[in-house]
Amino acid sequence: MKSKIFLQVNIFCYLVIAAFLASAVVTSLSSGHPWAITCYNCSSCSRSCALGINPSGFTLSAIGNNPQMYLAAANIRLRLGEAAERDPDMIVTIRGKENMRAGQALADGISKDAEVMTFRMKAKDAAHYCLLCAACEKNCPVKLPIMDIIEDLRDDGKFNR
């Protein structure tokens, strides 16, 4: 009896695994960028980004159909007010203090005109600040059209294609 229950638990868990894998295919299709599942996640694309963005985060957000997904963006300078207005949970470095949320920094009394360096931000926000230089595409070993995702998110922060 005990082993039968565990057998059923095991079957349930394997079905969850299958569903999880299948969901990646379904969500990447619904984002309009199904090619994103072919990304190697090797981070080669991030080597030449002047803004310190890791563009493989864009492909991950397309796989999950989630423009709110956070990615590394370590070299964008903003005013604290702008960062907090765009996303209070954006992770920034301010006055040498690392890993602060922009909203928390404002609540701690730091001036909204203070300059911050971003650390992690949402994919849709990174697309907004992207320079569109396409350096990431040139470095991709399988030449994925990463700019398609960035241009898609840039307009309204949603996947529309």
Next chain:
Amino acid sequence: MENPERPGLTISPRIERGRVKVLGFISLVIFILILLASLRGWIPQDLLALQSVLVLTTLALLGVAVLFQQSFHPAQVLAAMTLHPITATIAGFLLAGAVEAAGGFSAAARILSKLGKGVLGLSGVVVVLVNVPNIFAMPCGRVWAAALIPVALAYAAEIARIRNDLSLVAVVVFGLIINAAASCGPSPLGGIGMMGEGMARLPLYVFSNPQQIAIMMMTLFGMAAMAWLMRRYPVKINASVLHRQDNFSQQQRLVGYFALFSYVIGLTVIFIVQPPVPIQTLLIGMTILVMIVGKVSLKELFRGVILHPVTAMVAGFMVAGALLVTGGFDAMTQALTWLAIHTPLGFTGVGVMLIYVPTIFPMPCGRVLAASLLPGVIMFAEVVGQETRCPQCLPAMLIAFVLSAAASCGPSPLGGIGGIGEGNLGLPHGISAMPMQFGIILGVPIAALIVTYMGLSVEFLRINETVLSLFLGAVSGMATNTLLGYPFYQPGGIMGGSFVGGLLMVM
């Protein structure tokens, strides 16, 4: 910050930060305890499979996140998922299944048997065979492991008969397995090394050669440890591996040779040309070609697919995704930083611990911990570099971590490659983990030392690296001679080892 349940009431940022920290540490403790329980066998695998444990842990972690009112999107769990090794593994299994069904690997065993009677001798062929995954490094070691384990079994059985020592089967098979496991580190086709190079903004492929040289030595150390274990604590090996039948007709043998050469030449061309097409597409194309030529049916093809490592990998990524949601990995970095500041270990000691975290907690795919901990490793390496005033500290620590992570899928009892070898040889579950971990612990510093003292370069056939590779290759050959019971100076082993050392620099 506004309380989402009671609008107008604000939560102090300090309380908010504390809540996030507590959640991170609780989830980290849950994860470590469950991992430990699985690794130590406290959770019986015959009742609850490893994958089930990982899925239930994911659900528990997400439940804790809900309890702590941590807002998250279900798709965030996907953030830790790297589909590349999963799809490459499945495509590799399909191709290996097709080649196996077409008789390709039996043909390989026949060729190796003939080579063993030639100038290279048994030990020379063994050195080359176990290093094939390292020479033609694929993005997932299981691509080669699935193909070469049957070949290694057939050839090792022949060696065991000749040397009258059944333990040699385990030495050869697990040598191949640790080599295959680590080979996803230096792979230029989306290997873990490329993740490290990309994140640290280093030139592409600078980690490949040092890793390959280190893996050659790691394989040797792993084989030596396995030989010691099998002699010190003899374990009964399934003797049926010695009696494999090769009853193919002449026509079937020709098809087998064709399938084998298509496989080897195809993978070599992909490796050298590195076309801008995902490797999975090319592997499936090759599978279709072998199926047509070898008249392989779909049923035969699916016999090659082993679901266990694939499901274990997916479940591992699910847990990693849940830990990202709950801040478990951030908590681990914070805990390590605290240890570095408040204990005599300092940043250097904790940095070394961090490098071996993937070997201590081996996951079914090294990418799970690599993707999660690489930012923390870079941060630590920068601090250690300032403390030690060693300019090469960052790349040295990074390559060591990458290699430790890459090789960790070999000894992982959570569906690692070692499990395939244990299953084939009828060995107790988890017995191969220690020897492989021993190999990793000794092999990893070699890559770091090469980077520290020779620097980073993508120069083709760089003299100091090439000389070192040839020398260590020869040493590897001598040691293999000894392991197989021959005098260390037997020329076949030395030639085989030097050949491997040379190929590592060319490929």
